[in-house]
Amino acid sequence: MATTSSSSTPHRHLISDLVASTLSMNADSEWIDALLFTPFLTEQALLYEYADCLAAQTFFRMAGLPYQLRQRPNVDFISPTGKVPFLKLNNVLVAEFTGIVDFVAQKGVKLSAHLTEVQLAEMMAHMSMIDLLLRNIEIYVVWRHDETFSKITSSRVASVFHWPLTVILPRLKRREMIGYLDDQDWATKSMDEVLEAADRAFRSLSSQLGSCEFLMGDKPTEADALLFGHLYSIMTTQLPCHDLQNLLKKYNNLLDFTTRVEREFFKR
Amino acid sequence: MELDIWPGDFGLPSIDVSCLHFLACSKFCASPITYVTSTAPWNSPTGEYPVCVDRKGKGKPICDFDKFVEELRTNGQAVVIDGGLTPKEKAQIDAFACFLQQRLQPAVNHTLWADDLNYHTTTHYWYTSKLSFPYNLYYVERRRKRVLRTLANKNVNQMMLDALQALNMLSAKLGDNKYFYGDKPTSLDALVFGYLAVLLRVPLPNDRLQVHLSACPNLVRFVELIISIYLPSTDSKQSKSNTFWQTRVAKAIKQKEASAAQPKEEEAEDLPIRDAILFGLGALTLSLIFAVHSGIIEIQMEEEENPIVKD
Incomplete structure (x- = not known):
């Protein structure tokens, strides 16, 4: 196909194809020794990476699946798609939150099984919103915002390397991420426009949550895991620009949701 | 206000997805915007259409859909x-x-x-025939590169599966309703319409998504309804160009099937031809060298000798 031939990383397609083809074979094997690989969460992971790692953990806890956390410095090099986190079950590697959710669904564990088709569409829509809009906002703040980059991002990326990589790698990565933002038409946005988008995302999620316990009613779904991962990361990560946190603080039900999920799934 | 868009074809007012988003949205609220079909995208600040310009000089040109909707909402449309x-x-x-x-x-x-196949049969041909010569090649190549960059990390099969699933969900969400929310079209209807109309109307040889979409009758009905109410086609030459595109697509499909039927033969033929040419060249060079050395062909150096005699 066209993209495979012209893409810069053909081997990644090959690997993910291999993983995809082995998925169906291994899907019914037992859930033993599930390992979730993440970067060092306190020293290395960036805002959006932390959010995804936390979302995956929340998902396992909501689904009642036992897992062990393994923090490694080079997870993005091991991961089949180059993104964190990834799950290792027996010999299968599954990367990223959506990939893990699909994989677990193939094993018959679904948090959203009770929803109707229309509700499912709404849930997917909100997951897209978190995955696309909220993540782009986080990537923008982490890489594009100069002060955040120089004070936080570059030192976290460099934390697991030695000189001279500590100087080179953050710059290379920054160029790559700004290229990514540029392709999404995000690189030219001003901070105000980004915050406006963030406000829209929070407002939308807040009114979907309403006074319910979870996004889709009184039972947790995959969307709640993802939402909790991102909101908790935004609330607890100390960044030079507090605008994102201040925006979030306007939405009380989102804050209540975060504390509720934390209490129910992480503090037992 | 003035909205610059790509020209239309195939019974659509514009060929481009985002142009259709803008168009449908402004038609929904009966906005007095003038529509200009134009083929000079270098005039737009992003180098792309659509762009909404206020000719009276206030405000920046708008290229972002959300901002355009906001502008329509605040500007007191009907x-x-x-x-x-x-x-x-x-x-x-x-x-x-x-x-x-x-x-x-x-x-x-x-x-x-x-x-x-789709790109060479339809997209590339359509855009290059609308734009003028040296610029058209630059434009399509730039736009294609950009698209390829955004798709670089994605698995094609996964992407198609996602899209098919999305179509199913939209179909379930729409149900038997006329529009997605209530009986009036919303900005979401404009967005869905943009994607689906292009998929439905533009003739393409690789039509996996198109086939799936036409199997969702309520989505097809939704698109036809919006076209007939809000964006009726005024093009009279349409049937003529349609037959042209149909033959072009049919030809491409035939070629695809032909190449799928005999890929091995081609490979098998490929090598001997190259070898034969190399062998022929080698043989020719050798015989020329032999001919020169044995004196069958003589090379005379008269012109160089003459000046020496004169001196």
């Missing part, structure tokens, strides 16, 4: 778009806009720009 919706419905519209962007947009872009 019908306020998304006006009678509850906050929860508005929240869902925002979420579904992201959903379309994440699930459907990559597959549509891939179908139009990254799929080699």
Whole structure:
């Protein structure tokens, strides 16, 4: 196909194809020794990476699946798609939150099984919103915002390397991420426009949550895991620009949701 | 205000997905915008259409869909778009806009720009025939590269599966209703319409998404309804160009089938031809060298000798 031939990383397609083809074979094997690989969460992971790692953990806890956390410095090099986190079950590697959710669904564990088709569409829509809009906002703040980059991002990326990589790698990565933002038409946005988008995302999620316990009613779904991962990361990560946190603080039900999920799934 | 868009074809007012978004949205609220079909995208600040310009000189040109909707809402149009919706419905519209962007947009872009057969049969031909010569090659190449870059990390099969799933979900969400929210079209309807109309109407040889879409009767009905109410086609030469495109697509499909039927033979033929040419060249060189050395062909150096005699 066209993209495979012209893409810069053909081997990644090959690997993910291999993983995809082995998925169906291994899907019914037992859930033993599930390992979730993440970067060092306190020293290395960036805002959006932390959010995804936390979302995956929340998902396992909501689904009642036992897992062990393994923090490694080079997870993005091991991961089949180059993104964190990834799950290792027996010999299968599954990367990223959506990939893990699909994989677990193939094993018959679904948090959203009770929803109707229309509700499912709404849930997917909100997951897209978190995955696309909220993540782009986080990537923008982490890489594009100069002060955040120089004070936080570059030192976290460099934390697991030695000189001279500590100087080179953050710059290379920054160029790559700004290229990514540029392709999404995000690189030219001003901070105000980004915050406006963030406000829209929070407002939308807040009114979907309403006074319910979870996004889709009184039972947790995959969307709640993802939402909790991102909101908790935004609330607890100390960044030079507090605008994102201040925006979030306007939405009380989102804050209540975060504390509720934390209490129910992480503090037992 | 003035909205610059790509020209239309195939019974659509514009060929481009985002242009259709803008068009449909402004038609929904009966806005007095003048539509200019234009083929000079270098005039736009982003180098792309659509762009909405205020000729009276206030405000920046608008290229972003959300900002355009905001502009339509605040500028006191006859019908306020998304006006009678509850906050929860508005929240869902925002979420579904992201959903379309994440699930459907990559597959549509891939179908139009990254799929080699589709690109060469339709997209490339259409854009190059509308733009003038040296610029057209630059433009299509630049736009294609951009699309390929955004799709670089994606698995094609996964992308198509996502899109098919998204179509199913949209179909379930629409149900038997006329529009997605209530009996008035919203900005979400404009977005869905843009993607689906292009998929439905543009003739393409690799039509996996198109086939799936035409199997969702309510989505097809939805697109036809919006075209007939809001964007009726005024093009009279349409049937003529349609037959042209149909023969072009049929030809491409035939070629695809032919190449799929005998890929091994081609490979087998390929090598001997190259070898034969190399062998022929080698033989020719050797015989020339032999001919020169044995004196069958004589090379005379008269011109160089003459000046020496004179001196």
